[in-house]
Amino acid sequence: MDRIDPLPGARVLLGVCGGIAAYKMASLTSALVQRGAIVDVIMTSEAEHFVGSLTFSSLTARPVYASLWDAPERIPHIRLVREAQVVLVAPATANIIAKLTHGIADDLLTTAILAARVPVLVAPAMNSAMYDNPATQANLATLRGRGYHFVDPERGFLAERESGVGRLASEERLIDAIVRTLKRRQSLAGKRVAITAGPTREAFDPIRFVSNASTGSTGIELAREASLRGADVTLLLGPTLLEPPSGVRVVRFTSAQELYEAALREAVGSDITIATAAVADWRPADRAESKLKKTDEDLTVQMVRNPDVLAALGERKGSTFLVGFAAETDEHEAHAREKLARKHLDAIVVNDVRDEHGFGTGVNTLTLLWGEDERNPLGTAAKSQLAVRLWDAIEDLMQCS
Numbered sequence: 001m002d003r004i005d006p007l008p009g010a011r012v013l014l015g016v017c018g019g020i021a022a023y024k025m026a027s028l029t030s031a032l033v034q035r036g037a038i039v040d041v042i043m044t045s046e047a048e049h050f051v052g053s054l055t056f057s058s059l060t061a062r063p064v065y066a067s068l069w070d071a072p073e074r075i076p077h078i079r080l081v082r083e084a085q086v087v088l089v090a091p092a093t094a095n096i097i098a099k100l101t102h103g104i105a106d107d108l109l110t111t112a113i114l115a116a117r118v119p120v121l122v123a124p125a126m127n128s129a130m131y132d133n134p135a136t137q138a139n140l141a142t143l144r145g146r147g148y149h150f151v152d153p154e155r156g157f158l159a160e161r162e163s164g165v166g167r168l169a170s171e172e173r174l175i176d177a178i179v180r181t182l183k184r185r186q187s188l189a190g191k192r193v194a195i196t197a198g199p200t201r202e203a204f205d206p207i208r209f210v211s212n213a214s215t216g217s218t219g220i221e222l223a224r225e226a227s228l229r230g231a232d233v234t235l236l237l238g239p240t241l242l243e244p245p246s247g248v249r250v251v252r253f254t255s256a257q258e259l260y261e262a263a264l265r266e267a268v269g270s271d272i273t274i275a276t277a278a279v280a281d282w283r284p285a286d287r288a289e290s291k292l293k294k295t296d297e298d299l300t301v302q303m304v305r306n307p308d309v310l311a312a313l314g315e316r317k318g319s320t321f322l323v324g325f326a327a328e329t330d331e332h333e334a335h336a337r338e339k340l341a342r343k344h345l346d347a348i349v350v351n352d353v354r355d356e357h358g359f360g361t362g363v364n365t366l367t368l369l370w371g372e373d374e375r376n377p378l379g380t381a382a383k384s385q386l387a388v389r390l391w392d393a394i395e396d397l398m399q400c401s
């Protein structure tokens with residue numbers, strides 16, 4: 001082993017399920033112990049068909065837990081997750097993924113995970129048909145939305161002598177996920193973070209409005225990541241069907257005016273504010289009391305200027321580290337740099353919304369700009385990955401400033 005990330009004293013709770021890849025967890029456990037981690041293992045009763053608990057208890061020099069009822073103390077599921085800094089479920093079967101989705105707690109592992117307040121990493125491993133099954137995919141999406149972290153399976157040789165997606169992530173990737181989760185765990189502890197996210201709706205009658213294609217997912221991922229790093233997060237969230245992350249205080253808004261008022265109340269005085277919301281620049285001058293009746297005439301809606309939320313936060317910046325977002329379709333960096341200076345921002349993220357990236361997709365392309373001409377291209381990636389990269393970059397900038 002050349003490049004070893006040491007994990008001295010790190011408390012890892014490993015949940016082993018009844019999948020064929022369970023045997024690989026013996027090697028993973030040994031690698032974690034060699035790095036100095038203290039590993040507690042919970043096995044499902046199905047996992048015991050695949051690998052013996054003696055293997056894990058020998059490697060960890062600790063008892064292995066399999067049942068709610070035979071542990072030495074009375075409430076093992078709570079103690080085990082309270083002592084852990086991170087939980088890894090590997091191999092995660094289709095069955096445990098379904099159980100976690102529905103909050104089922106019918107054995108020690110599911111009960112412990114339901115009580116977890118620490119990051120839970122899930123590493124699925126199963127036949128590709130099980131993995132691709134819409135039920136499994138829907139469950140994975142639900143868990144992702146609730147803040148579970150995934151170490152996605154790889155494409156390769158499966159136990160059924162088929163090839164496809166469903167092979168457990170390599171030991172290196174599993175360890176890397178644990179190391180990265182532990183490293184970033186407390187980097188924002190004690191910081192008050194405010195994030196605005198989502199579209200606004202500017203109504204011109206009780207059921208019709210002008211809006212935009214933002215779903216709020218970028219802000220939601222940033223809020224999730226900040227919370228994972230220990231920040232006290234307030235998410236100002238516009239109308240979206242996406243679920244906000246757990247562990248985050250959510251303040252809902254509908255119109256730009258509502259966001260303006262909420263932002264002055266919640267974001268001013270915070271340590272860090274990131275404004276990702278796609279705020280309408282104009283709103284209809286009038287809002288009819290009842291639904292406008294259809295006529296043969298064209299309809300002209302007079303639009304008036306909305307307050308500029310980001311500029312208002314810039315004017316009241318104080319010691320807040322203020323980051324704006326600029327969704328641009330052309331002359332990206334020039335427009336963004338102009339905004340950066342005019343609105344007194346510490347940094348601005350340029351978001352290219354020209355083609356399929358940006359609004360309403362899982363993928364984005366971001367560049368962070370600051371100072372006179374400093375730039376950090378964060379690349380094209382899933383929004384959850386970009387949230388990690390953006391927070392790393394913001395933390396670096398804050399240390400330098």
Ligand SMILES: Cc1cc2nc3c(=O)[nH]c(=O)nc-3n(C[C@H](O)[C@H](O)[C@H](O)COP(=O)(O)O)c2cc1C
Nearest residue numbers: 017018019020021044046047093094095096125126
């Ligand atoms: C030989 C064998 C291999 C299996 N491999 C897997 C697997 O890799 N992934 C999976 O999701 N289920 C697999 N299963 C099915 C699970 O063992 C079964 O769904 C079980 O209920 C899972 O229980 P648990 O999630 O509580 O551990 C396998 C079953 C057998 C008999």
